[in-house]
Amino acid sequence: MELLYSPLSPYVRKVMVVAHELGIADRIRTTRIDTRAERDRIVGSNPLGKIPALITGAGAVIYDSPVICEYLDAEHGGHRLLPANGARRWEILTRMALADGLMDAAILVRHERAREPAKRSDEWAAWQLAKVSAGLDALEARVDTFGDAIDLGQIAVVCAMGYMPLRLDELVGFPRWPGLRAWADRLGARDAFRRTVPVL
Ligand SMILES: N[C@@H](CCC(=O)N[C@@H](CS)C(=O)NCC(=O)O)C(=O)O
Structure with missing residues (x-):
């Protein structure tokens, strides 16, 4: 998986904390994006031009951070951080x-x-x-x-x-x-x- 990120973003940090808690951080390659200077690089993945955006192993793009967190937990974490219902x-x-x-x-x-x-x-x-x-x-x-x-x-x-x-x-x-x-x-x-x- 590839995570488009910028270093100070609290939304990105949330995603990375989730990845560490689930023990899958080493499966995420991080690509730093300057959302202003490199707008073209991010809008190809997220038309809103915002990070974080996650590109899955299957090539799908997932955003924004709550959706990425849910994706990681449901698909790679066995619902350890968010129950499936209730x-x-x-x-x-x-x-x-x-x-x-x-x-x-x-x-x-x-x-x-x-x-x-x-x-x-x-x-x-x-x-x-x-x-x-x-x-x-x-x-x-x-x-x-x-x-x-x-x-x-x-x-x-x-x-x-x-x-x-x-x-x-x-x-x-x-x-x-x-x-x-x-x-x-x-x-x-x-x-x-x-x-x-x-x-x-
Ligand atoms: N609701 C989004 C917010 C993401 C967001 O606002 N990211 C900022 C960086 S902290 C961004 O990419 N800003 C660039 C812009 O708005 O053009 C999420 O949770 O992922």
Whole structure:
């Protein structure tokens, strides 16, 4: 399999953590793509021009990251990280959606702040940042129920938390979410996370 990736992407990290947890990372060849400078290379696989995209052994292209994670777990992992059905499946997928939404909102804040002042909307950045806060609040309120089991939802939350402080200074140390931070530090000590730590 081939994974089209860029190094800092939290969505890519999520896929690689899944691969490590399933013991199949060595079956994935990684190809680095600059989605801006090499647009033609990525749109041939994903018309949206986004990474990650996975090219399977059979030559099929799979995106986006939640679909890749499900594919790896179902086809190569025996449903170890996401049950095939039942209440737990929907709980895990919803937690992954929340974590992915945190990444999406954090990236929008970062892009907005990077614009030149005349084009920047502080209101839009604040609107997105409020989503980040609300998502973290919701996770903090339930973190006592998370436990240390590893699944797609827990992986996505740890990857979101690993990424956001790199881009949003106010999230360094997660001062308003101490329970969540302690939980993420604990889970983040697993080998799969340590092997995929984002480096600026
Ligand atoms: N929902 C997608 C989001 C992927 C995404 O936004 N990737 C970013 C890199 S972190 C990207 O490729 N951006 C390039 C672009 O939007 O043109 C997923 O989960 O895979």
